[in-house]
Amino acid sequence: MGVVDKSVSVLAALEDRPMALGDLVTATGLSRPTAHRLAVALEAHGLVRRDDEGRFALGLRLVALGRAASDGLSLVEAARPALVTLRDETGESAQLYVREGDARVCLASLESLHGLRTIVRVGATLPLDRGSAGRVLRGEPDALVRGWAESVGEREAGVASVSAPVVDPEGRVRAAVSVSGPVERTTRAPGTRYGAAVVRAARAVEEAIGRGVRVAGPGGGGGGV
Amino acid sequence: MGVVDKSVSVLAALEDRPMALGDLVTATGLSRPTAHRLAVALEAHGLVRRDDEGRFALGLRLVALGRAASDGLSLVEAARPALVTLRDETGESAQLYVREGDARVCLASLESLHGLRTIVRVGATLPLDRGSAGRVLRGEPDALVRGWAESVGEREAGVASVSAPVVDPEGRVRAAVSVSGPVERTTRAPGTRYGAAVVRAARAVEEAIGRGVRVAGPGGGGGGV
DNA sequence: GACTACCATCTCAGAATGTGAGACGCGATG
DNA sequence: CATCGCGTCTCACATTCTGAGATGGTAGTC
Structure with missing residues (x-):
């Protein structure tokens, strides 16, 4: 029986x-020194106290x-209704991106x-x-002040997009809501056309998140005292 | 390095x-088969998916x-009514901290x-x-004699806080009740403004604890593995 | 105060499991 | 079709884990 299995049995025993x-020895069936050693090892990492x-x-x-x-489960689910509304209002494809290191990753796509x-x-x-979502996730001042960023033909010729930031209660950009389509429909000023709708969608996502769903941030701790 | 240590590093990596x-290999520094094996072992127990x-x-x-x-934290349940009162009386955010090693951990936050x-x-x-709760939990004589400690801009610029100790019958500091807010509202002498209210809240928590308030968690959670 | 019982914690020789280089199969890409 | 990168598997060797027994502390009893 593996050490992971035994460690999990310790946590399960303590759940009650x-x-x-x-x-703990009785509940897990482990020997006393083993139960002790695993509990102390888990304690060292904060999983036991x-x-x-x-x-x-x-x-x-x-x-x-x-x-x-639970947060990891919920960002996409929280965002989905707003993305549906955005897609339907604008008639263009809608996406949700998060930043991962020096790139962005699409979490939802309609x-x-x-x-x-x-x-x-x-x-x-x-x-x-490249792209409006990249600007938002990089935290470009223009994007944050205006509430959206636009791009035309940056990532791919003939494609334009508009993105708005989803911010957490601490004010950090957690995700970007985007809408994108061909320049023929979006025009070369897609922000004028769709900016308000994208911002509304981002606000809706923030509200959905704030209702009891929290985006997991690096470090876990918040601002404060 | 132990298997528990490695397993926890896998969970920590996935927290983000x-x-x-x-x-996962990059984030944990483990070799590919090891990271895979540990992740799959944790998956078997539901800690990873x-x-x-x-x-x-x-x-x-x-x-x-x-x-x-969190259900197991009887202290939290006992403290909650007092924290609600404190938050309502002062109009500022209220927290409960305990000491864990060389740090403090927030158990309740309103x-x-x-x-x-x-x-x-x-x-x-x-x-x-740093912070008034830190002073209280370190057992600074001033904080204990006066019954509260204050801090202004110690942990974060523009934020002030006041904390009071929750002591057990043996006189040991078990927790700290805190109130915190922006300096604009708390003033640079937050202790003068809120000290009495925080001390009252700490006393209420002590009384609640002394009454043996305990809340059992709902059903104890599902079975393990 | 002395004694006993039980606790948490530690030691370390031997046992068991964990490790990771390399291999494999699959799917995507050019 | 060839190549690359992915997740997964194998297995000889290495490392960690194990647990019987020991230790020291504390509480309870007399």
């Missing part, structure tokens, strides 16, 4: 209630990891019903230095 | 975002474990209703050497 080492009476209990890192787990349309595959990695 | 195996694109992501068991971890407010995430780890 905090317990002394002896109870000692309560007031010195008993082993689930640690606070699990709260953070649990939130990250295609226009037009025969001629832009297609971005969910999971696709795109450059950060 | 779902990632393909190659990214695959998302729509087949990438590794934090699993839903973490949500349950995180909930159990936000002010002002548009401009300080936000601390539950589970966030903050430094012990």
